[in-house]
Amino acid sequence: MTEPLVAEDLRKSYGDTTALDGVSLSVGEGEVFGLIGPNGAGKTTLVRSLTGTTEPDSGTVSVFGTDPQSADRQRLGLLPQAFDPPERLTARELVAYYAGLYDEARDPDTVLAEVGLDAADDTWYENLSGGQQRRTCVGTALVNDPDLLFLDEPTTGIDPAGRRALWTLVEDLADRGTTVFLTTHSMEEAERLADRVGLLADGELAAVGPPSDLVAEYGGRTxxxxxxxxxxxxxxxxxxxxxxxxxxxxxxxxxxxxxxxxxxxxxxxxxxxxxxxxxxxxxxxxxxxxxxxxxxxxxxxxxxxxxxxxxxxxxxxxxxxxxxxxxxxxxxxxxxxxxxxxxxx
Ligand SMILES: Nc1ncnc2c1ncn2[C@@H]1O[C@H](COP(=O)(O)OP(=O)(O)OP(=O)(O)O)[C@@H](O)[C@H]1O
Structure with missing residues (x-):
């Protein structure tokens, strides 16, 4: 069976800066893969390469067995790190707008409730708090009920209660078979959600494995x-x-x-x-x-x-x-x- 997401030897430079230096990985169906790494390690560049929003200099990406550009958009969800939707829309209008981009979409109100926004759904996006804006964006990434979901730092700016609610949501999605590729700066988030964690450093995957294995191998002793x-x-x-x-x-x-x-x-x-x-x-x-x-x-x-x-x-x-x-x-x-x-x- 073809894995939903496979990357081989991805390389990408911006001028003298090497953002990706030969990254290979594969993510299985229903797996949550957590990508961690210091600032500037190349995480966003990797997400962008995997989703076809940037072209790697070399290497290949396969999404559902095809290249990212040709992959069925209906089956993909993407929460980019920087998201700049039209602000003069309410949270509900925004999620409904994204729902309208797909042949089949979930009920926007259900999605808003899932991301904990039902109380603020008629507020203009520009007037939402930073955390509420982030939740709205997560909602837009979920509205087509994707089989493969990319979340680039989904909980940045979200308060602890909202973060935990979102973690539960991701766990539920994974339980239902959604494959999730997530980047985060929160070790707690990676440890809790990820079946496997990849540590990206200087554009290379320095280690990949279940969090407990990485802790046992590299975490030192009690x-x-x-x-x-x-x-x-x-x-x-x-x-x-x-x-x-x-x-x-x-x-x-x-x-x-x-x-x-x-x-x-x-x-x-x-x-x-x-x-x-x-x-x-x-x-x-x-x-x-x-x-x-x-x-x-x-x-x-x-x-x-x-x-x-x-x-x-x-x-x-x-x-x-x-x-x-x-x-x-x-x-x-x-x-x-x-x-x-x-x-x-
Ligand atoms: N469009 C670009 N033009 C020039 N350099 C870029 C561009 N995008 C990324 N870079 C550089 O590539 C490297 C990797 O950046 P990237 O945003 O992928 O890192 P990151 O791991 O996502 O960082 P962070 O955790 O801070 O979000 C950095 O040195 C960055 O400055």
């Missing part, structure tokens, strides 16, 4: 971040001239935990839920005073940051200034002491 109480960290107050966190780090390392010290923090990685108690006990035994202690599991954002070359730690505000070895196992000592007592304080 960790506990301990924000130390700076006032209680004075080495001068302790018997051995070392701050409490240095001794606790030694104890944790001796118990085979991986500990990193940074400015005002200890980060203990690879901590399973059942190990949390042991870590807390080691901190308490060492007399460590802390402002907060947070256990985190890696998520898609961690994988994204890792794959785009940014440090996971930096992304979360855990700016680790020293290599882990400085306070680990047999390497503790002067180095560890410096890392905790002198180097970062």
């Amino acid at each position: 960790r506990i971040v301990v924000e130390l109480d700076a006032d209680a960290e004075s080495p001068a107050d302790s018997a051995d001239g070392r701050p409490p966190s240095a001794r606790a780090a030694d104890a944790l390392a001796a118990a085979d935990f991986e500990v990193e010290a940074a400015e005002g923090r200890l980060v203990v990685t690879g901590v399973l839920p059942e190990d949390i108690g042991a870590v807390v006990a080691a901190l308490n035994d060492g007399g460590v005073a802390y402002d907060s202690l947070t256990w985190t599991e890696p998520d898609l954002e961690d994988a994204f940051l890792q794959l785009t070359g940014e440090s996971v730690a930096a992304g979360e505000g855990v700016a680790l200034g020293r290599p882990a070895d400085a306070v680990r196992g047999e390497d503790t000592g002067d180095d560890g002491e410096t890392a905790l007592a002198g180097g970062d304080r």
Whole structure:
């Protein structure tokens, strides 16, 4: 069976800027494919290439087995990132206008209700809030009940409740067999909606897979971040001239935990839920005073940051200034002491 959407080796440059650098992908029937990537990664250029609104320099696109220009428009829905409809139409008129472009279309009022706009449907588009305008645009993309739906940043500007309502709508569409190609900057959105996520970086797909696979492969490990109480960290107050966190780090390392010290923090990685108690006990035994202690599991954002070359730690505000070895196992000592007592304080 032909996949609804297949792209092979798409390349597109604008002058010296390479927007797409050999992108190949295929999306199966009823699948939600989420495309994520930093600003300027090429997401919109890819959507435009897949929908035939821009011509790639090379490579091929197949939509329902044919090129995008020849594909049956009745079966396609597109929400572009920038949408500039005639403003002196009400939301209902706008959706009805789009309905009129198709041989068969859904009832505009039903579509407006689905996107949560029934209360504002007689308001001119120009007077709708940004989020309501975006919902109206989503409605225009749904009005022909497409088999393949492209959504380029559908929830940008929509409030949290509206976003969740839209997610439910997309899930329902996918359950009914609609294939969805979605771009987003929201990792939560990608993680929740996408069966597979593609990470585009510098015009290339750096990784593709189910969100859980990407998190497992690139997200790093579980960790506990301990924000130390700076006032209680004075080495001068302790018997051995070392701050409490240095001794606790030694104890944790001796118990085979991986500990990193940074400015005002200890980060203990690879901590399973059942190990949390042991870590807390080691901190308490060492007399460590802390402002907060947070256990985190890696998520898609961690994988994204890792794959785009940014440090996971930096992304979360855990700016680790020293290599882990400085306070680990047999390497503790002067180095560890410096890392905790002198180097970062
Ligand atoms: N029409 C154009 N003319 C010149 N350069 C362009 C054009 N369209 C896109 N680009 C460039 O191509 C690159 C990819 O842009 P694109 O809009 O596809 O990225 P994006 O991933 O959608 O970004 P964002 O997340 O910011 O929307 C960028 O460097 C952009 O400046």
